[in-house]
Amino acid sequence: MSFRERHHMLDAGDVTLHAVEQGDGLPVVMCHGFPGLWFSWRRQLPALAAAGYRAIALDMRGYGRSGRPPSPRAYDRRHTVADLVGVLDALDIDEAVFAGHDFGAALVWDLPQWAPGRVKALMQLSVPRMPVSKRPPTELYARMAEQHFVHVHYFQEEGPADEELGAEPDRFLANVFWALSGGYRYLDIWQHPSEGNGYLDVLPEAPPLPWPWLSQDEFAFYADEFRRTGFTGGLNWYRAYDHVWNEKQSRPDEPVTVPTLFLVGERDPVLQMMGSDALKQMETQVPGLRGVHVIEGAGHFVQMEAPDQVNAAMLAFLAAL
Numbered sequence: 001m002s003f004r005e006r007h008h009m010l011d012a013g014d015v016t017l018h019a020v021e022q023g024d025g026l027p028v029v030m031c032h033g034f035p036g037l038w039f040s041w042r043r044q045l046p047a048l049a050a051a052g053y054r055a056i057a058l059d060m061r062g063y064g065r066s067g068r069p070p071s072p073r074a075y076d077r078r079h080t081v082a083d084l085v086g087v088l089d090a091l092d093i094d095e096a097v098f099a100g101h102d103f104g105a106a107l108v109w110d111l112p113q114w115a116p117g118r119v120k121a122l123m124q125l126s127v128p129r130m131p132v133s134k135r136p137p138t139e140l141y142a143r144m145a146e147q148h149f150v151h152v153h154y155f156q157e158e159g160p161a162d163e164e165l166g167a168e169p170d171r172f173l174a175n176v177f178w179a180l181s182g183g184y185r186y187l188d189i190w191q192h193p194s195e196g197n198g199y200l201d202v203l204p205e206a207p208p209l210p211w212p213w214l215s216q217d218e219f220a221f222y223a224d225e226f227r228r229t230g231f232t233g234g235l236n237w238y239r240a241y242d243h244v245w246n247e248k249q250s251r252p253d254e255p256v257t258v259p260t261l262f263l264v265g266e267r268d269p270v271l272q273m274m275g276s277d278a279l280k281q282m283e284t285q286v287p288g289l290r291g292v293h294v295i296e297g298a299g300h301f302v303q304m305e306a307p308d309q310v311n312a313a314m315l316a317f318l319a320a321l
Contacts, residue, residue, distance in 0.1 A: 003049040012086030014079065015067030018059040019087060023049025026120070026318070027093045029084065030057045033102020033126070034234050035173060037064045039221050040101065043307035044314065051315050056096075058087065060104060062233025064225050070232070072158075072239035077247050080107050081114040088118055097318065099123040101303060103237045113254045121259040121321055122288075123314055125302055126270050128278045129256060129285040132248050137241040148190040149202045155238040164198045165231040170223045171200065172231075177214065178206035182299035186269035213305045256286040261317040263310055265298030291317065 003022040010017045020038045022045045030041040038057035048055035059066040061083055062075065069075070084107075088096060097120050100108030105127040112119045133140060138156055145153040155161045165172045176199075179186050184204055192202040209216045262282065264271050271278070271294075279292055293313045298306040 003046060005045070008091070009065070010087055010090040012083045012090065014074070015061050015069060015083065017061065017067070017083060017087060018065035019056055019091070020045065020058075021054060021056040021091075022046060023053055023055050025052045025054050026321075027054040027056060027088075027091070027096035028099060028123075028318070029087065029096045030055070030099045031060060031084070031101070031104030031108055032058070032063070033100075033104045034237065035176060035222070035226065035231070036060075036101065036104070037222065037225055039218075039225075040301070040304060041099075042218075044099075044303060044311060047307075047311040047315070048318075051318070053318065056087070056091070060237075062236055064229065068229065068233035069236070072236045073243055075236045075240035076243040077107075077110060077114060081111065084111060085115050085118060094118070095120045097121045097123065097321075099125065099314070100127075101125040102127060102300070109256060110253070112256055112258050113251075119258055121261075121317075122256065123261045123263070123317060125263050125310070126265070126268055126300055128262065128264075128270075128274065128282045130274070130278060130281065131285065132245065132253055136245050145194040147193075149192040149194050149197050150190075151199055152238050152241070153194065154199060155235050158232075158239065161199065161235055162230065162232045164200060165235075168200065169226045169231075172203075173222050173226060174206040174209070174219065175200065175203040177219075177301065178211075179203050180269060180300035181211075181213070182265055182267040182297050182305055183207075183211070184299075185267075185272075186300070187272055213301070213307075253285075255284075257288045259290050259317075259321060260286050260288045261291050261293075261313065262286075262289065263293045263295065263302055263313055265300060265302040265305060266294050266296050267299045268302065269300060290320075 032040040041057040045055045141153040189202040
């Protein structure tokens, strides 16, 4: 059985957000990261719908057909949590399961505390729950950038990254998708110095499409959207890191007690940087943790690279709620 995609433009307060949904039942709201779109969940939407769930994938603020505020401060927790609450209100949903990937996961980790009563469970991809750093994130990344190229540090200054990535969106997207996938070792880019390099200078040149997990038509969807919107909205999520850190100084993270599933690719650079200790540490941070799945051979875009394993784990978790 196939389920028709339903596209909505939702009033979430200070922005309009684009949402795509399939199916009916318990709502599952999916939040992408960089450089993603609602389309990053294209393999999960029909699988969840077919199993009896109301699957909802968002273009996060700054991306795709959603609003793109120009100020990085508009991407702090106050605004981004309000987006997700606004989506629930606009769709007349009291409580939902939330899934997050990359910075979408970082936001979703905070939802049970910041939007109590609206979160039934979490399904998190790639980014484990970690304690808040003692120093502002930009200080830590600047220190790392003294010896390595660190993309988060490069993204902080408004202008250079926006112009570089926007000038060659197709090349950037292909190269960053490949570099972060299980087909490449992303940490090799740390061999390059920060001085004098842009992101395209240090990323590997991607092999020609199609790849096993990304067709030419699928890639064209991303390229067309980012060619239209540019990358500033997406980069603003990184430029808001210190704003989020400051918010958490007066509102420290609380343990995540709602039922939680965590999935990560074995070759995900986030896991390689944080180490397997991060998964062990998460047991303290997330008392609601019910399962951790490390998916062999997959990289950062685990929901696209290994959709069958991701979908099976999600459906088993949801069925047990």
